[in-house]
Amino acid sequence: MDFLLNFNLKELTGISSDILVLGLCILILILVIVMIRNGIKMSKLRKSYNLFMEGKNGQSLENIMAHRVEQMDRLIASDEKTQKKIQEVMSRYDNTYQKVGLVKYDAFNEMGGKLSFSLALLNRKNSGFIINAMHSREGCFTYIKEIVNGNSIIMLADEEKEALEMAMNDR
Numbered sequence: 001m002d003f004l005l006n007f008n009l010k011e012l013t014g015i016s017s018d019i020l021v022l023g024l025c026i027l028i029l030i031l032v033i034v035m036i037r038n039g040i041k042m043s044k045l046r047k048s049y050n051l052f053m054e055g056k057n058g059q060s061l062e063n064i065m066a067h068r069v070e071q072m073d074r075l076i077a078s079d080e081k082t083q084k085k086i087q088e089v090m091s092r093y094d095n096t097y098q099k100v101g102l103v104k105y106d107a108f109n110e111m112g113g114k115l116s117f118s119l120a121l122l123n124r125k126n127s128g129f130i131i132n133a134m135h136s137r138e139g140c141f142t143y144i145k146e147i148v149n150g151n152s153i154i155m156l157a158d159e160e161k162e163a164l165e166m167a168m169n170d171r
Helices: 009-013 017-053 058-093 158-169
Strands: 099-105 116-122 128-135 140-147
Touching: 099 158, 116 158, 128 158
Parallel strands: none
Antiparallel strands: 099 116, 116 128, 128 140
16 A cells, blocks of 8 residues: 555656656647637537528438439439430431532523532431532523432432532531
């Protein structure tokens, strides 16, 4: 028992009591700062919680959550329908004529005015047709040539080639 009353801190730890007290004071100060910081965070969290819960009870929150889940289910179903419709439109889109080339010209240099034309209509894969309408004094003659992947089996006139190039370069 005498040992416990008469011990020397410096002999036991090798640290003077002044340094030990100073270290403990610094540790207490750090702990007080951490407590104040945690108290401020807790206060902000409590304010947010109170604002969220203001005027609501557990049952009304449950109803709100159920309503939101129901809305999400409807949105997901609507999105699936929209995706199917988009796929349908895109599958039809490949077969529509999207690219156009038009060249007007004077076929016989006798009429004055460019009444003849070559019209190229192509889909996304550069397939379609060219209509060539040649206007003369005797009448109007119309020809159509099929285009597959940007090429024709029948030889194209200069105006038809120009219309085809315009359509293929159309974006």
